[in-house]
Amino acid sequence: MATPLFRKIAIFGVGLIGGSFALALKKAGAVVQIVGAGRTRQSLERARELGIIDAYTTSPAEAVDGADLVLIAAPVAQTGAILASIQPHLAPGTVVTDAGSTKTDVVVAARAALGSKIACFVPGHPIAGREQNGPDAALADLYVGKKVVLAALPENAVGDVERIAQAWRHCGAVIHALSPEEHDRVFAAVSHLPHLLAYALVDDIARKPHADLLFQYAASGFRDFTRIAGSSPEMWRDITLANQDAMLVELDAYLAQLQRLRTMLAAADGAALEAVYANAQKARHDWISTIEAAEKQTRQGGD
Incomplete structure (x- = not known):
């Protein structure tokens, strides 16, 4: 990219999910600096050694200072506490998102933690992963062709939602929209x-x-x-x-x-068992065929 999309991104949790996000954006040339934040210096230092992040801090204020985008990629139970820790330091124009696998609880926690700043938070969930954890598990191509669900809030500005979507598109992901409840x-x-x-x-x-x-x-x-x-x-x-x-x-x-x-x-009752098995087999075959068709379309530039 001639001009990076983001000047600074702060990532809370630089393991598989957050680390892969960082590597993908770096590979795409979409960010100038990525700062990692987390609970332990050992993990953060390892992420820096691997080139996933450019710097790290255990200070929430330092992490979000000057950040265009903040990604919370920590376990969902920590989301509220992390949001509360950065709330006083969020500047106008900073957009915050998460990568949690649940959304209604995250929205409740975000409203409690952010208060009047809730509009800056765009809930998200990348549908990708591996069994491995930690910075060493991060992959630059983890999100290529994968879905990312954005569960936008009524308070979110359209432009902020689009900024989050653009970040994930630069990772190779395909954007989908659902309500938190759905x-x-x-x-x-x-x-x-x-x-x-x-x-x-x-x-x-x-x-x-x-x-x-x-x-x-x-x-x-x-x-x-x-x-x-x-x-x-x-x-x-x-x-x-x-x-x-x-x-x-x-x-x-x-x-x-x-x-x-x-x-x-x-x-x-063999006939009844076989009927269940056959229905399951057909459903799985149809599902796999749909996935393969979608992946082929993505590779060939389809929408």
């Missing part, structure tokens, strides 16, 4: 519940007296089903609790489905 209902079903199930299965196997034997014979099917159980327990604890209401709705629906399958199995 966001949490959707992701309870297709992201948060699957993580809970993966953790539950691995925990169940690990607690059995013959766990060593079971893990010895666990192969690719078990690995694929439980891959996401390698994610950060702290982060997913926060997400599960933050989206409690929607999670309980989805978990109850899944328990009812399991009870249906148990009834079919107990009755040796």
Whole structure:
């Protein structure tokens, strides 16, 4: 880019999500300086060693001083405290966003923390990730072709929402819009519940007296089903609790489905089981085909 989009970006949490955001914007030439902020100097120093950030600080005031954009990429339970710490130091024109996996709780926390400055906060959620955590897991191309949901507030200026969207587009992401409530209902079903199930299965196997034997014979099917159980327990604890209401709705629906399958199995009802399996197979094939078509369109410059 001839002229960088941002002079200074402050990132709270320079692990996988925040670090990948930084690397992508640097690769695109969209920012002059990136400052990292966080709880521990060790992680921040590592991020600087890796070239993810240009400088770091543990001072919220120093982090946001002169920043065009602030990204909060810490666990969702920390969002309110971080916003409260930077609120007195936010200058007019600074736009703030987050990368949290839940949105209604974040909006409540943001309103409480920012008060009259709430208009500067544009809630966001990049739909991308890996099982690894920390600065060493960051990738410059993590967001290429991935969705980023912006859950704009009524108070947000259109221009501020667009600035956040532009930042993510420079990372290679595709922008989508949902309300905070729609966001949490959707992701309870297709992201948060699957993580809970993966953790539950691995925990169940690990607690059995013959766990060593079971893990010895666990192969690719078990690995694929439980891959996401390698994610950060702290982060997913926060997400599960933050989206409690929607999670309980989805978990109850899944328990009812399991009870249906148990009834079919107990009755040796092969036809009913096959019908469920066939419906699931078709739905998954259709979903994969849709993803592949969208990715092909993105690669070829489609909208």
